[in-house]
Amino acid sequence: MxxxxxxxxxxxxxxxxxxxxxxxxxxxxxxxxxxxxxxxxxxxxxxxxxxxxxxxxxxxxxxxxxxxxxxxxxxxxxxxxxxxxxxxxxxxxxxxxxxxxxxxxxxxxxxxxxxxEGAITADYGQVKARTEKVSQYLTNGREVRIEKDGRTLRFSIADRAGIASTGVYLNPGESGNLPSGEAYLAPVEGTAFGEIVVDGSIAGIGKVSEPLIVTVEKGRIVGAQGAEAAQLLELLGEGDGLALGEFGIGTNDKARVTGNVLEDEKVYGTIHVAFGSNRTFGGSIDAGVHIDLVVHQPDVYIDGISILQKGRLTV
Incomplete structure (x- = not known):
């Protein structure tokens, strides 16, 4: 061993x-x-x-x-x-x-x-502080707007609590990924409209070979364009796997984009959205599938206030 x-x-x-x-x-x-x-x-x-x-x-x-x-x-x-x-x-x-x-x-x-190597080697005291700060902005917010390459995705987060996945789980009932470093929540079901450009990676697929454009209406995927589009849609199925289930912001400055979403979604400078189940963290979707999509260096606004510019925290 x-x-x-x-x-x-x-x-x-x-x-x-x-x-x-x-x-x-x-x-x-x-x-x-x-x-x-x-x-x-x-x-x-x-x-x-x-x-x-x-x-x-x-x-x-x-x-x-x-x-x-x-x-x-x-x-x-x-x-x-x-x-x-x-x-x-x-x-x-x-x-x-x-x-x-x-x-x-x-x-x-x-x-x-x-x-x-990578995310597991981070100073988790710093990661914890950064993650909890971002999580509080999510908890206090009501609407998220994501902009990248001329595409915009909007959705409500009203009355949804941000969750800080800090990589430190010392108290009974605490849980999260390791390696870690993300603040995330369950968007309000049915509220998402617009398009998002995915240029990082996709859980179960790996790094995308070209930017993937995902179109969302009434909180569900209605179209996807790109080399990995068919594979993504096959993973999600035709039911509630198509529903937007998560929005997250990476907070680990040692994490790398490797094609493994466990680490990719923690990278500081990225955000991720996921489609499928969110009932375990404040939503109502129970789809039996949960697929994360990672985006490099987006602009993110909460209630019109800039939170990220080209992936860098502005708060």
């Missing part, structure tokens, strides 16, 4: 999760990510935790629920680390386990490289 992975895992469990001796640690994985999961489990044992590893069959897409037995085990653990190819972040299993008091870190698509 790679000693560098074990040491990096030990640092993550201590600084981001605060794993204590005697706590129950459940590592949820699949066959593609089993090596990394085993290193995390080994690190947990070394810290004195009651560490367990469960390996399930790979899910087919982000947001797909794990098996019922895995979901039940998550609810019984003090700490849950999800090291999987596809994301369990926006699942009822994650939400229910957090409600039971578990501290949860989800690592969809994590690679060994990401354990030692």
């Amino acid at each position: 790679n000693p560098l992975l074990i040491e990096a895992s030990r640092n993550i469990l201590k600084t981001s999760i605060g794993l204590a001796p005697g706590e129950t640690l459940l590592v949820v994985s699949d066959r593609q990510k089993q090596d990394i999961a085993e290193a995390i489990c080994q690190a947990g044992l070394g810290l004195g935790a009651e560490a367990m590893l469960v390996v399930m069959k790979e899910r087919q897409k982000d947001g797909e629920e794990p098996p019922g037995a895995v979901a039940a085990a998550m609810e019984q653990a003090d700490v849950v680390i999800c090291v999987t190819e596809y994301s369990l972040t926006h699942t009822n299993a994650r939400k229910n386990a957090a409600a039971k008091g578990a501290r949860i870190a989800t690592m969809p698509g994590i690679t060994a490289d990401m354990f030692t």
Whole structure:
């Protein structure tokens, strides 16, 4: 087993999760990510935790629920680390386990490289402060306007709470991605109109080969143009996967755009929108799929006030 992975895992469990001796640690994985999961489990044992590893069959897409037995085990653990190819972040299993008091870190698509380079190496004290500040602007806002390359997308965020994914989950019920660094929320369903230019990456696809133009009416995708358009629409399906479910702002200055959305959506200078499920973080969409789309250096306005200019915070 790679000693560098074990040491990096030990640092993550201590600084981001605060794993204590005697706590129950459940590592949820699949066959593609089993090596990394085993290193995390080994690190947990070394810290004195009651560490367990469960390996399930790979899910087919982000947001797909794990098996019922895995979901039940998550609810019984003090700490849950999800090291999987596809994301369990926006699942009822994650939400229910957090409600039971578990501290949860989800690592969809994590690679060994990401354990030692990029977003995971950030000063998470700085990331936390920046993320909480941006999250408060989202909570206080009522309307978002995104502008890029002559295209505009608008939607309401009235009465929706911003969420700070800081990478630090020390209290019961706290959860989020690792590596992390984003402030996000669920836009008001049915309010989005306009177009957005996606020139970063797409969850489940990777970096886009050319800018993708997504057209939205009444909160749902009605058209997409670009090399990856057909693949995106196939992932989302014909139901509520087409509904705008998330808006987020990256806040991690060490994150890189690699084609892996786990890291890409955290990059300072990017925003992301996602289509599909948002019921686990304040919305009403339960689509069984959640696909993030990353945008480089947009202009963003909240209630007409500039928040980002070419991706840089102006507040």
